[in-house]
Amino acid sequence: MSAFGEPLVEVEDLVTHFPIREGLLGRQVAAVHAVDGVTFSVREGETLGLVGESGCGKSTLGRTIVRLLEPTSGDVRFQGRSIAHLRARELRPLRREMQMVFQDPYASLNPRKRIGSIIASPMKIHGAADARERRRRVQDLLDVVGLSPEHYNRYPHEFSGGQRQRIGVARALALRPKLVVADEPVSALDVSIQSQMLNLLEDLQEEFHLTYIFIAHDLGVVRHVSDRIAVIYLGKLVELSPAAELYERPIMPYTEALLSAVPIPDPDLSDQRERIVLQGDVPSPIDPPPGCRFHPRCRYRTDVCAAVEPPLVDYGGGHLAACHHPLGVDDETLARVRRAAPLTDAASRASP
């Protein structure tokens, strides 16, 4: 990863739980373990893809990183500074640096505002420029995202889904942020429009030196845009790897199953390849399974998987995975990894 700069975002043992309250006094009876101890960092100029099934906590993770949510514990550092528990006022100057693009281009634009005012609003809030300068910048932004400056006075309903998503991107770029968290930015779009959008996001990254956290469930899309990919399952980071490596050599059986489930637009390849059809659904994040959270659906599971949570270990080359039965790892690497991260502590706690 030498091509990228300093770490821009560092996430350390991040936990975001949503309390479930009951009764008159609102006593907390349980919690949704949306994000449950996730650690990684993103370097400047890099694109980190976050993938996982719906309900795995990838959106909550993204929202916690930009502090739309406050973490339950753990830390988020932005340019080295901890922002996990900053107050709203202290956060405000940082908001310029990190922006978000949302999934639903219909719900994320105020239908009663004109496009110009939607894109200008971040600048207005932050007092970034006077009215004339704002107008000029908005017109520049419209041009940058492939819309016409004449669209300035139009309303959102006059635009198609793809165009609306471009407006959302223009708004996110208005303050020249360093980090953009894009939460499923193309999943609501048709394939031909989706590819236009992905190309645009790539161009913008280069032009504005952006760092992306790209949340998506489509593994094809994620491979296309990401430098590294983090696979999330039930609030846990289960695999983190350079993008190409993840697809060639998944270590975690969950990743293997996810990849094999992606339909391939080629009838012969589609017939030939082995598809691993996972049984059942993702378990509830209120009461996640003990040990490895994936074990009830895993075809390689053994007793240890239900008893001991596997640590996230480095298999070399920046490829990390949390699994007791890593795939495609030779004995030598396995021995080295096991020495470096012995299970004894967790194992002794788990066995009676």
Place this chain on the structure above:
Amino acid sequence: MAPPPPPLLEVRDLKVSFNTEDGVVRAVDGVSFTLGQGEVLGIVGESGSGKSVTMMSVLRLINDPNAVFEGEVLYKGRNVMDLPEDRMREVRGGEIAMIFQDPMTSLNPVYRVADQIAEAILTHRAIGKAAARTRAVDLLRQVGISQPERRADDFPHQFSGGMRQRAMIAMALANDPDILIADEPTTALDVTIQAQILDLIARLKDEFASAVILITHDLGVVAGIADRIGVMYAGRLVEFGGKRDLFYDPQHPYTWGLLGSIPRLDRPKQDRLHSIAGMPPSLIDPPAGCRFRPRCPHAFDRCETEPALEVRGGGARHLDRCWLDPESKRAVRDRTIRGESAAA
């Protein structure tokens, strides 16, 4: 000599338009195809291409007073368009069943799952309530719901998205329909659940001997399961042929564009994705001639008149609407799919 039996379903020059304040929207504009016994037909297209309106018209599910229908929908040789409503009700759900994209909104939230399936059975069969319930539980088992006796009395909100889609499929299969129309059945689901549902549809097709029409925007979904595929654009079929024809010898530049737009896991990562320039046209005032012309990188003079859907450069049963001669198609096709020949 007896004439050959008619196809199970034949749609002839179907046109559906909606009168709106802004003008007449020609949502479906002359669609024809046939469906044989036990066949899986994939209909691929983007939003607004008319694929759902076509299939909803087959079942006469559109009761918008501003809708105007033309053409014929022949089911076992009889025109569905002329059937009286009470006979139509027997066809709908009994002989042709449909499942929809969103399993959240297609089930009634205030009724138990088994009761909803039983209702579908009781509507079409003269059997007792107890027998209908037994069949409902049986169907839930067949579509892979574990502990169906217990889950039968759940309400839809107690089911996950994948389970709800299974329940919808169980309901659709309740009366052993001849045709199952599935409108984007996996679009709202995760890939792992999508794989389960597609497996289920493929298995049930054999067990129930139903023909299936699968509407999707995802070419990957039909690559596995379909026998023949139709590609729709702006209210028309632009290409129609066997699955292998479509994937290995695609004839229409729009099909190439679709194939090229997908970031594919089975190929090395591309630097740039091919994208089809522009947007689908307005259906109120579609471009004259070939409707794909304004977005087509290979358009030329002749495209100002519209080509008919017929056999051109492809195999014997491979139809398309493109004027390019087969030679020049072959020359530009792979480059277009790979994204090297970008539109202006």
